Structures are given as structure tokens and as C-alpha cells.
Amino acid sequence: MATEMEIIIHYVDEYIRVLIVSLRALKTNKIRSFLTMLGIIIGVASVISLIALTQGAELMIKKQITSLGGKSLYINPGKWGIGIQNDAIRLTDKDVDEIQKLPYVETVAPILDMPKQIIWKNNGWFTSLVGSSPDFVQLNDWYPSRGVFFNQEDVSSINNVCVIGETVVENLFGNTDPIGESIRIGKTSFRVIGVMSKLGQTTSGRDQDDIVVIPYTTFQKRIIGSNSIDKIFVLVKSPEQLQSAKSEIRLLLRRVHGISTNEKDTFYIKTQVGIVKTIFTIANIMGVLLGSIASISLVVGGIGIMNIMLVSVKERTREIGIRMAVGAKETDILIQFLVESVVLSLIGGLIGIALGITVSRIATQITGWPSVLSIQSALLAFGFSALVGIFFGVYPARKASKLNPIEALRAE
Amino acid sequence: MEVHALKGISIEIQSGEFVSIMGPSGSGKSTFMNILGCLDRPSCGQYFLDGISLSQITNEELANIRNSKIGFVFQNFNLLVRTTALENVELPMIYNNTPSRQRSISAREALSIVGLDGRENHYPSQLSGGQQQRVAIARAIVNNPSIIMADEPTGNLDSKTTSEIMKIFESLNKHGKTIIVITHENDVAKYAKSIIVFKDGSIQEENYLKNSRRNGN
Numbered sequence: 073m074a075t076e077m078e079i080i081i082h083y084v085d086e087y088i089r090v091l092i093v094s095l096r097a098l099k100t101n102k103i104r105s106f107l108t109m110l111g112i113i114i115g116v117a118s119v120i121s122l123i124a125l126t127q128g129a130e131l132m133i134k135k136q137i138t139s140l141g142g143k144s145l146y147i148n149p150g151k152w153g154i155g156i157q158n159d160a161i162r163l164t165d166k167d168v169d170e171i172q173k174l175p176y177v178e179t180v181a182p183i184l185d186m187p188k189q190i191i192w193k194n195n196g197w198f199t200s201l202v203g204s205s206p207d208f209v210q211l212n213d214w215y216p217s218r219g220v221f222f223n224q225e226d227v228s229s230i231n232n233v234c235v236i237g238e239t240v241v242e243n244l245f246g247n248t249d250p251i252g253e254s255i256r257i258g259k260t261s262f263r264v265i266g267v268m269s270k271l272g273q274t275t276s277g278r279d280q281d282d283i284v285v286i287p288y289t290t291f292q293k294r295i296i297g298s299n300s301i302d303k304i305f306v307l308v309k310s311p312e313q314l315q316s317a318k319s320e321i322r323l324l325l326r327r328v329h330g331i332s333t334n335e336k337d338t339f340y341i342k343t344q345v346g347i348v349k350t351i352f353t354i355a356n357i358m359g360v361l362l363g364s365i366a367s368i369s370l371v372v373g374g375i376g377i378m379n380i381m382l383v384s385v386k387e388r389t390r391e392i393g394i395r396m397a398v399g400a401k402e403t404d405i406l407i408q409f410l411v412e413s414v415v416l417s418l419i420g421g422l423i424g425i426a427l428g429i430t431v432s433r434i435a436t437q438i439t440g441w442p443s444v445l446s447i448q449s450a451l452l453a454f455g456f457s458a459l460v461g462i463f464f465g466v467y468p469a470r471k472a473s474k475l476n477p478i479e480a481l482r483a484e
Numbered sequence: 485m486e487v488h489a490l491k492g493i494s495i496e497i498q499s500g501e502f503v504s505i506m507g508p509s510g511s512g513k514s515t516f517m518n519i520l521g522c523l524d525r526p527s528c529g530q531y532f533l534d535g536i537s538l539s540q541i542t543n544e545e546l547a548n549i550r551n552s553k554i555g556f557v558f559q560n561f562n563l564l565v566r567t568t569a570l571e572n573v574e575l576p577m578i579y580n581n582t583p584s585r586q587r588s589i590s591a592r593e594a595l596s597i598v599g600l601d602g603r604e605n606h607y608p609s610q611l612s613g614g615q616q617q618r619v620a621i622a623r624a625i626v627n628n629p630s631i632i633m634a635d636e637p638t639g640n641l642d643s644k645t646t647s648e649i650m651k652i653f654e655s656l657n658k659h660g661k662t663i664i665v666i667t668h669e670n671d672v673a674k675y676a677k678s679i680i681v682f683k684d685g686s687i688q689e690e691n692y693l694k695n696s697r698r699n700g701n
Contacts, residue, residue, distance in 0.1 A: 078583075085584050100566060394562045397523065398576040398623065399551020401544050477523045481562065 094412035097384070108380040109420035111373025112460065116424025116453045117431055118366040120445075124432035126359035127444035133351055142311035143178075144211065145318055146342045147171075147304040147325070161329045161338050163301040170324055171306060176317035178309045181207040182301040184291045190244065190284060191256040197244045199237075200283050201257060203291025204305075211305050219251045219266030227287040232294070235266040237281035255284075260294045262286060314343060367456075373420070374460035381413050381468035392472055393480025406473040413465025414458060421457030425450050489515040490526075490685045497664070499630060502657040504673035505666045507682030513666050514635065516682065520664060521554055521633045522546045551579050555624025559636035561616040563608040563623075569595060570604040573622045580627065594622035598652055614645035621652055625661070632656060634665045638672055650675045 098105040147167075150160035165182065172180045184203035189196055208214075209221050222233050234255065241250050250264045262284075271280040292299050308317040318341050325331075325339055385392070392405055432443040490512045497503055497520075507513045518524035519531055522538065525546075531538050533549065541549075550556075555576075563572045573591035582590070595604060598618040608616050617637060624632050634653065638646035646669075654675055657663045665676060673679050679691045 082581070082583050086581070089578070089584065096566065390562070391564055394564060395575065395579075396547065397521075397550060397556050397562070399547050399579040399627075401547040401579065403544075404579055478518055481523075481558070 090408060090411050091415065093408065094415050097388075097412055098416060101384075104380060105416060108376055109416055109423065111376040112370065112417050112420030112457050113373075113424040113427060115366060115370030115373045116421050116457055117427035118369060119363065119453050119456070120425055120428025120449060121432040121435065121443070122362045122366050123359070123449040124428070124443040124445050125435060125441060126355065126362060127446070128432075128436070128442035130352070130355045130359075131442055131444055133355060142344070143308050143314060144344060145306050145308070145314065145321075146183075147306065147321065147339060148342060149303070149339050151336070151338065151340060159338050161325065161331075163304055163339075164299050165301065167325065167328060168301065168304055170328060171304065171321055174317065174320050174324065176308045176313040176320065177306055179207045179210055179307040181205045181211050181305045182288045182303075183305050184288055184296070184302045186295065188257055188284070188295075190240070192244045192250075192253060195244050197240060199240055201291070201295070202283055202285045203288035203295070204285060205288055207307075208285060208305075211307050214271065215269060216266035217269035219264070221266050221285075222287050227289050230289045230293050231287060232260055232262045232290060233265045234262040234284050234286045235268060236264055236285075237268050237283040238270045239279055239282040240284060241267055257284070257286075258295065318343065370456060370460055374417070374464035377413050377416055377461065378464035378468060381409060381416075381465055382471070384412070385409065385468050385472040388472075389475065389480045389483035392475050393477050393483065396475070396477035397481060402473040405475075406469045409469035409472045410462065410465045413468070414461035417457045417461030417465075418454070421454050424457070425453055428453070488685055490519075492686050493529075495680070495687060497662065499662050500657070500660055501678065502653070502663045502676045503665070504676035504679045505664065505682065506668060506673055506679060507688070508668075511682040512685040513682045515685075517633060517635055517664070517666055520631075521556060522549045547579070551576055552627060553629050553631060555621075555627070555629045555632045557617065557620050557624050557632065557634035557637045559639040561608070561613075561620045561640075563616055563619055565608050568605045568607055569600065569611065569619045569622075572608070572619055573626050575623060576627045590626055591622070594626040595619070597625065598622045612645075613641050614648060617641065617645075617649055618652070621649070621656075625656065629661075631662045631664065634663070636666055636668070638667070638669065643671070646672065 147163065149163055163182075168180050168182045171177055181204050186201050187198065188201035189198050190201070191197075202208075205227055206221060206223050209216075215221070216235060219235070221235050222231070225231075226233050234257075236244075236250060236255075244250070244255070245253070250267060253264050254261050255264060256262070268281070268283070268285075273279055288301070292301075306317070306321065308314055321341060322337065326337070329338070331338060392400075395405060395408075429445055432445065435441065436443045493516070505513045505516065515524070519526050522533070523546075525531075525539065525541075529539075533553065538546070538549070556562075564575070567575075570588070570591050573594050574587045577587045577590060592604060595601065595618075598621050600615060600618050600622065603611065603615065603619075606615075608619070611619065620637075621632075624634075632653070637653075638649055641649065650672060653663050653665065657677075663676070665672065667673050674693070677693055679693065681688045681690075
């Protein structure tokens with residue numbers, strides 16, 4: 073009587089034997105085996121690298137957008153999307169102070185803006201004049217590359233200082249260093265204390281560097297002569313708190329501005345959540361799309377395996393006959409050929425994973441896109457190639473197992 | 485129109501016999517052999533092996549019978565070319581789940597019986613025709629079957645090697661194996677105890693030689 077241990081050892085032994093037999097068969101036709109695997113290799117490598125790069129791109133978008141976009145909201149007076157409105161609320165410094173006290177809020181900055189002509193010496197340039205607080209840099213994650221941004225002291229003292237964008241530098245100053253120079257806006261003269269780093273254009277084509285930023289108090293006193301504010305930019309502590317913060321701010325504004333319960337809001341709060349969601353949806357669609365295309369190449373690779381296995385069955389008909397004559401059952405032959413195609417696709421899968429990792433590393437080096445390599449995607453690709461091996465191996469293996477032993481023995 | 489490869493055959497072969505089957509090509513001797521060897525089933529009629537009718541048996545059971553009760557030897561040896569002599573002889577034991585250590589021991593024994601000690605790791609291409617046929621015989625006997633079937637076993641061999649191979653069959657028969665050999669050479673047929681001659685799918689004559697058990701009936 074064999075003990076359980078002996079039986080287990082026997083089965084492990086048998087699996088190793090079947091594996092050795094199939095490896096030997098594959099080794100006999102090295103080039104053919106390799107070419108057969110190539111389909112799977114390319115398929116798996118493209119799946120792996122595409123997943124890595126898509127996830128990397130997602131990560132990059134997340135870093136760029138969620139950090140601010142996912143946490144920021146704008147308060148605008150008036151109803152959503154309508155021009156001049158008489159019943160719109162007038163935002164003031166007081167609103168800014170009140171919102172700052174709310175628990176979910178991290179930073180608040182008032183924003184005033186107006187297109188303005190600015191003059192340096194005899195040069196004039198039409199640009200966007202913005203008034204804000206020192207938190208402007210943090211809220212926009214945008215910092216000066218030269219000089220400094222104005223501080224709280226400048227705001228409370230209503231100083232005539234300004235920070236300018238690169239486009240303004242180019243068009244107004246040319247090669248002159250603008251720091252310390254005086255520019256004129258209307259009748260007031262401002263001292264340039266900093267230049268913002270270059271941002272480039274937005275996706276909608278607006279030049280973000282065509283800007284002059286001054287303290288909002290200065291904007292109120294020297295430019296418009298009132299204490300009103302165009303909009304308020306709010307940063308909440310975390311993306312999860314965005315909706316709570318939004319409803320809190322809404323209630324606060326309704327209370328402060330005395331909007332009665334049966335009246336509609338005369339202001340609107342805009343978030344970028346929608347945009348972020350859309351971008352992620354697009355990224356996901358791209359990922360699925362590219363993944364499907366890569367999967368097609370896996371299927372094509374599988375068909376390659378089936379093709380070559382059919383050739384192999386044909387070539388080894390006599391071997392099958394011999395095996396049957398000495399007592400191989402249909403299942404023995406079936407398993408032998410199935411193992412061969414699975415081994416073929418699994419080796420292809422492993423090489424494909426290695427190649428995919430290499431390709432995504434190289435792509436990261438060249439494009440600077442991050443790539444995220446996960447165990448899951450490697451396992452997925454490996455499992456998928458095993459499935460391909462089984463699926464496309466069954467037909468040839470069945471064909472082999474159904475051979476008539478007499479005819480098989482007669483084959484050349 | 486139906487063609488009958490065999491017709492009107494009624495024959496009994498006792499265990500321990502040594503039978504030669506002769507006849508011109510197309511006489512039905514190979515078909516007869518395929519049925520006896522469980523590679524084929526008769527389309528009608530009965531075949532009893534060890535008292536069991538094999539007409540209704542499944543393919544899997546036929547494979548098991550080929551594995552345990554029958555050993556084949558072919559004219560063209562039919563060895564697996566990319567495997568060594570030892571592995572060729574081990575082949576039948578793979579299909580009855582003999583543990584690998586036992587396989588190796590039994591295969592070496594079988595090779596020793598046919599006089600191939602020291603050739604275990606040779607590939608078929610490194611062996612002469614006679615040696616290859618010895619490997620095939622070792623493979624046929626390794627599972628200790630009661631019947632050895634040989635289809636023109638000496639067809640590709642010279643006369644000296646032929647007699648060596650036939651002596652092996654003779655010796656196996658002395659040790660109790662039933663031997664059935666298809667041949668068209670009288671020199672080969674004479675090793676048997678009885679000769680069956682086929683013609684046009686029927687048995688034309690049966691000759692009893694030596695001390696065949698059927699001879700005494």
C-alpha cells in the first residue's frame with residue numbers, strides 16, 4: 073500500500089515528467105517555438121506596458137489636478153451663466169473673513185480682476201489685472217521664479233506693488249530686468265517685486281502668463297474705489313470635504329446676505345470636481361481602449377499557438393500512435409499536448425512581462441511619464457496567457473487524442 | 485459495396501503458444517493482428533481475450549488492455565527518436581502510473597533480458613537495426629504482458645540479426661509468453677509452434693509444428 077505521501081510524490085513526479093516531455097518537444101524546434109511565443113510575448117508586453125503607462129498618466133493627472141482642483145471652489149456673485157444681474161449679491165472682505173472661520177476651509181483668497189492697460193516708459197501692454205491676497209500662490213500652486221510675491225504687510229498697508237507674468241515681461245520689458253522697475257496702471261505707479269514662473273496656455277488657449285497681480289486692497293482702493301470683491305477662491309482641507317464645505321458656504325452666504333428661504337441663490341459656487349471626473353473618465357476609457365487593442369494581439373498570439381500545435385500534432389502523428397499502442401489513453405495524449413501549448417504560452421507570458429516592464433521603463437525615461445507597475449497587472453497578464461494557452465490548445469490536443477492508433481502508426 | 489477484410493474466421497489461440505501468421509499482402513493478416521492487439525475492433529463477430537468479449541469495450545479499456553496484456557513489436561521498430569533506449573522502454577510504464585524509480589529499475593531489467601546492458605542512454609539513431617529492435621522488444625515486455633505481437637519484426641534486418649531476434653522470441657515463449665508473429669519469411673515462421681496462413685481474408689491452412697499444445701488435440 074502506498075502512503076499518501078508516496079502518492080503525492082508520485083503525482084508531483086508525473087507533472088514534472090509531463091513538463092519535461094513538453095519542454096523537450098519545444099526545444100526540438102527552438103526557432104519555431106520562439107516565433108510561436110512571439111505573439112504572446114508582444115501581446116503580454118503591450119498589455120503590461122499600456123497598463124503601466126495608463127496608470128502612470130492617471131497618477132500624474134491626479135497629482136496635478138486633485139491636489140488643488142479636487143479641493144478648490146470658486147464663489148461667484150449672480151446666478152449661474154447669466155450676464156448682468158441686479159439682484160446678485162455683492163461679495164466683500166467680510167465674506168472672506170467669515171468663510172475663513174469655517175471648519176473645513178484651509179485658505180481663502182479674494183479675487184478681483186479687470187482688463188487693464190499697463191505702461192512702462194513708453195511701452196504699453198493690455199493685460200489682465202488681478203487683485204488677491206498672498207494666499208494666491210498657494211491656492212494656484214504657482215510661485216514666483218524671480219523676486220517675491222507680495223505679503224500680508226503689503227495687503228494691510230495697501231502698498232503699490234505688483235507681481236507680473238512672463239508674457240508681460242516679454243512684451244513690456246524685453247531684455248530689461250523688471251524687478252524694481254515702476255509700471256503705471258491708470259494714474260497709479262506700481263513697483264515690480266516679482267515675476268511668476270512660466271505656466272503656458274490653458275487647454276482652452278488662454279495665456280496664463282499674461283497677468284499682473286497686485287494686493288486686493290490696493291485694487292479696491294486705487295482701481296475701483298470700492299470694497300467689493302469679484303469672486304472668492306476657497307481651498308478646503310481635503311477633497312472628501314469639498315461637498316460639505318460647499319453646502320456650509322452656501323448656508324453662510326445666504327445668512328450673511330439675508331436671502332430668505334423661498335428665494336433662490338443669488339450667487340453660485342463652482343467646483344472643478346466635474347472636470348476632474350471627466351478627465352479620469354477619459355483616462356479610464358483610454359486605458360480600456362488601449363487594453364482591448366493589446367488583448368486582441370494576445371488573441372492573435374493564441375491563434376498562432378493553435379496553428380503551430382496543429383502542425384505539431386500532424387508531425388508527431390506516429391509518436392502519438394506509438395504512445396497509444398503501448399497504452400496511452402485519450403486523456404494522456406490530450407494532457408500532453410495541452411501542457412505543451414500552456415507551457416508555450418506561459419513562457420511567452422513571462423518573457424512578455426519582462427519585456428513589458430522594460431518597455432514601460434524606457435518609455436518613462438524618454439517621455440518623462442510616470443509608469444506604475446503593479447503585481448496585479450503582471451498576474452493578470454500571466455493568467456490571461458495561461459488561459460490563451462488552454463483555450464487555443466484544446467482543439468489541437470483533442471485532435472491528437474482522437475487519432476486512430478492504426479492510422480497514426482502508419483503515418484510517416 | 486462492403487469489403488470484408490476478414491471473413492469466416494474462427495480460431496482459438498491458447499496461452500503459451502508461438503504462432504506465425506503468413507500470407508500475401510492484402511490477405512487480412514494485419515487486420516487480424518490489429519484486432520488481436522486491441523488496436524481495432526471487429527465490425528461484427530466476437531473476440532474473446534482471457535475469456536472476456538472485447539466487442540463492446542470502451543477505448544479507454546482497450547488502451548488499458550494494450551498496456552497490461554499486450555506488447556507490440558513493429559517492423560520499423562517505432563521507437564521515439566528523441567528519447568533514449570531507457571526512456572523508450574519506460575514508456576508503457578508511464579501509462580500505468582509506475583513510480584519513476586520503479587520504472588527505471590524495470591526498464592534496465594528488460595534491456596538486460598534482450599542483451600542491451602550499457603546501452604541505456606543511447607538514442608535510437610546511435611543503435612543498429614538489431615539493437616533498436618531489441619529496445620522495442622524490451623519495451624514490449626516491460627509491463628510483463630502475457631502476449632507479444634510482432635508485425636514483420638525482422639523485415640528490416642539481415643539474416644544474422646533476424647535469427648538473434650527470433651531467439652529472443654523463442655526464449656520469451658519458453659518463459660510462458662504467448663507470441664504471435666506476422667511474417668512472410670519461412671525462416672522466421674519456423675521458429676513458431678504453429679503457422680496460420682491467410683488468403684483473401686480467410687484462414688487457408690493451419691500447420692502444427694514441434695510440440696504445439698494444439699497439436700495434441
